[in-house]
Amino acid sequence: MDEFKINYLYPEYGKKEQKHEYKSIKKMISKVLNISEDSIDSIELVGGMTNKNFKVFMNNEYYILRIPGNGANKIISRHDEKYNSLIVNDLALDTDILYFNEKTGIKIAKYINNAQTINPETAKKKENMIETTNLLRTLHKSKLKFCNKFNVFNKIEEYEKILKQSNGNNFKDYSLVKHQVLELKKILENLGEESVPCHNDAVPENFVKSDDKLYLVDWEYSGMNDPMWDLAAHCLECDFSNNEEELFLSLYFNKEVEPRYKTKMLIYKICQDFLWSMWTNIKEANGDDFGTYGEYRYNRAKININKILELN
Structure with a gap:
């Protein structure tokens, strides 16, 4: 990082290294918030797939500190976020932000107390589906204007360039599959596309319950997009069955779901699997290891492409 030197040393490397990392973080927080280091009582690593997240207790309150992971700032516009x-x-819909540095991507926000993070299993409960669809509908029906557009086909070209700059590798039949994915654009145009404020990363873990309120966190990929992208993302990431997906969509629309929406859902699932497989390759080119995650998503995209071809 340009402004603050953070040692990216994981706790499993030993208590000595962990202590050194936390000391660096403490110093950084003190500087950006202009507070005494003594007012920072504890720092706890709480994980994260794209970033490193820390639960920080200071001035008698808990906060969440986000430090971008390997290559994250190449993929994400911190200005837009x-x-x-x-x-x-x-x-x-989210908690208050205390500090946000566009240059480094470091963010400090209020911690959600009594938090229960939604997971693929709890997301299947009807009461959670109701809250989730209500929240997404509130976002999509709002008059907010995000400062950017999230266009998956533009993102594919963008990620391709980033992967090349990172000296990463695409899958063997990437060119063929990319061509098939880009062909889906014509089908989407015929189905009709909308442009509303979207989260664009509606994984269950980004939905957090606290007492009687549901929050949607981590707006890194947010932008104007078709609302079906968010619905497709949530259904895909929660691994909903056909019946669960039907229920989820009926709760969102409050009526019977039109066939065209189901086609759009499948197309966006393909686009997401394809795009996030590229994301995985970029992350791995920058030092991360996601095992077979990227390959799994890539292969699932190919399976669903065949389903679309059968429909058209």
Whole structure:
């Protein structure tokens, strides 16, 4: 990082290294918030797939510190994320941001107390589906204008360039599959596309319950997009069965789901698997190891492409 030197040493490397890392983080927090290091009582690593997240207790309150992971700032526009995150506060969908550095991607926000993170299993409960669809509908029906557009076909070209710059590798039949994915654009245009504020990373873990309120966190990929992208993402990441997906969509629309929406769902699932497989390759080119995660998503995209071809 340009402004603050953070040692990316994972706790499993030993208590000595962990202590050194936490000391660096403490110093950084003290500087950016202009507070005494003594007011920072504890720092705890709480994980994260794209980033390293820390639970920080200071001035008698808990906060969450986000430090971008390997290659994350190559993929994400921190300017767009900051702008969108701040205007989302008008809808009270997320917690307040205390500090956000566009240059480094470091963010400090209020911690959600009594938090219960939704997971693929709890997401299948009807009461959670109701809360999730209500929240997404509130976002999609709002008059908010995010400062950017999330266009998956543009993102594919963008990720391809980043992967090349990172000296990463694509899958063997990438060119063929990419061509098939890009052909889906014509089908989407015929089905009709909308442009509303979207989260674009509606994995269950980004939905957090606290008492009687549901929050949607981590707006890194947010932008104007078709609302079906968010619905497809949640269904895909939660591994909903056909019946569960039917219920989820009926709760969102409050009526019977039109066939065209189901086609759009499948297309967006393909696009997401393809794009996030590229994301995985970029992350691995920058030092991470996701095992077979990227390959699994890539192969699932190919299976669903065949389903679309059968329909058309």
